[in-house]
Amino acid sequence: MQKSLFHICLILLAVCSLTAQGQVTSPLGRFQVDYLRGCTPLTVNVTNISGEINDQYFYDVDTCISTSPKFDAVACTSMTATSTTTFTYSQPGTYTLVQVLTNLVPRTDTLVIEIFNAQTPQFEVLLCSNYEVQVQVNDTIYDQFSIDYGDGSPPTSNLNHTYPSVPGIYPVTLSGFYTDGPQNCADSTINVSPVNNIPTSNISQLTVDVSDPAAGVISLDYIVNNQVNYMLEISTNGSSGFSDVGIVSGNRFTVNGLNTADNFYCFRLAALDPCNNTRSYSDTICSANLLAVALDSQNQLDWTTEIINFNNFEIQKNGNPLGPPITNGGSTSFTDTLVACNVDYCYQLITNYNNGSRSLSSVICVTGISTTIPPAVQSITVSVDGPSITVDWQVPDTVNFQLNSYTLSRSINNEPFQIIANPNIIPFTDVNLRTQVNTHCYGLVYEDRCGNQSGASVTACAVLLLGDNIDNRNFVLSWSPYLGWENGVSEYQIEIMDENGALIGSPVVVSSGTTNYTDLITATRQITQYRIVAISNDVNPLISYSNIVVLDIPVQVFLPNSFTPNNDGLNDIFLAKGLFIEEFSMEIYSRWGELLFRSEDLDEGWDGVYKGSLVPDGSYVYQVTAIDPQGRAVNKSGAVNVLSKMN
DSSP states (O other): OHHHHHHHHHHTOOOOOOOSSSOEEOTTSSEEESOSEEESSEEEEEEEOSSOSOEEEESOGGGGOTTSTTOOHHHHHTOOOBOOOEEEEOSOEEEEEEEEESSSSSOEEEEEEEEEOOOOOOEEEEEOSTTEEEEEEOOSSOSEEEEEOSSSOOOBOOSEEEOOSSOOOEEEEEEEEOTTSOSOSOEEEEEEOOOSSOOOOOEEEEEEEEOOTTTEEEEEEEOOOTTSEEEEEEEESSSSSOEEEEEOOTTEEEEEEEOTTTOOEEEEEEEEETTTTEEEEOOOEEOOEEEEEEEBTEEEEEEEOOOSSEEEEEEEETTEEOSSOBOOTTOOEEEEOOOOTTOEEEEEEEEEETTSOEEEOOOEEEEOBOOOOOOOOOOEEEEEETTEEEEEEOOOSOTTEEEEEEEEEEEETTOOOEEEEOOSSSSEEEOSOOTTTOOEEEEEEEEETTSOBOOOOOOEEOOOEEEEEETTTEEEEEEOOOBOOTTOEEEEEEEEEOTTSOBOSSOEEEETTOOEEEEEOOTTOSEEEEEEEEEESSSSOOEEEEEEEEEEOOOEEEOOSEEOOSSSSSSOSBOOEEESOSEEEEEEEOTTOOEEEEESOTTOOBOSEETTEEOOSEEEEEEEEEEOTTSOEEEEEEEEEEOTTOO
């Protein structure tokens, strides 16, 4: 019987109609329930109003409906009706409640019960003036809400509420529920501090991210009160005629599709009062339209903007400040003269406001140009080092200079100048030269980064030193004056060195107008080396060295033409004298060629004795060989007279 009744119920199922919250009556008017919808767990109480006393109920016949997602054939076979009029639904879902009556036709009446999981309702509380707030419900789950404003007033569905004009923090609780259901779902709470005046919020930074006539981008940074709606407003080329852009959120808002190449834009934030439909405005901040043009040895910067609450302009060059801030709000241009050819420079204008906000223009880059002829090199130092000459010069004081653009020329013995190198390393060394006999002069020109060629430099000539031995009595030096220094020569120093190159005493100093010197020959030094050092007339003197001249005295041998071997202590020995003798030999011969005496000791002479006896007075032949430390030999031969009979 129960199973038969159940099948009849399935045939008669219908969707129930909704009535106002309270008791909900079934479609045939035979029973009522207190709730049709609610959150888990939901207890439903059924009231039989049919007049029949044999009422029974199926609280979830969907298990036996083959088209229902909950259909379960096994469970359906054991399903029986119950006379219990209270039932608790613990799981979310849609349930068909069926009343079965024995004596009425049709025998069944139905209602559909909907059960949901409790979910926190979404809402926000917005501040208004005069301590009023407005609740904005963003929830799409519930269709009924109750608001407790946390100040002791009863819960209400009113979205606007005014608090006492006393500062405080109030918890605003929103409860969500369903029509024809109890308030057994979730709620959420937001704390609010009512205000007399809605707080405004300034834009802390404006940045032109993209400069473009159609796709320009400006971003704005700010910190806002999250319980106030702020409308961003924009105005083109001035601070009048603002229009709405949109409600801002977070800490940054980006505006796209602007003509930032030609226009500047002003912005402000409007704090919206939703209760009174009024606005409170922030300070206005404007972008700047920056232009940069490369001119001769300078970059010209121009900008347009509107000055509001102005403090100063700051110009950034390649990310660094370009000079001190500009405090004149009427300034619209700046000339940068510290530029070099073919160098890229990127500029940005920063407008600083009195309230601490700042506006950053787009970054504009230009490449430096110049048509100015660069200055000629005024000082060149040429210095001799053996068969080479080192050429050095001072780099011109110009930002357009580039090192690898020199053209170096040379003249030998006043012949026309010839290009010899394009040096990229300073100093430059000119090699394989005849520095002992030739005069070498140099000049150069260079190009700057823009291809502008300098004028011809000063001509620089190395000092050529010459020397001569005058009768083995004096070394006479002469030299060419040094040329090539802008401030001229201060003095010359004559370095006197021994044969090993060691200085002998301090250099001899002579005036800048002196170009000769005589050095007395000394018997203690066969070889002497000389070098001229030119000193420039500068605070930090430049130095140039001449070639080295080596002068020497040949080996010296002196022999008497007679001697008196009479043992009187005067001129008793035929003895050679000399200077710079390293090796020595002497032989004495008779007129018939007989060897009478031989010695290799300079200090050992002939006493006129041969084979133990004094030779007769007369003329005898000598042959002398002397070799100096350099291996150079001097041979002397002649006759010496023996005068033993002289008193």
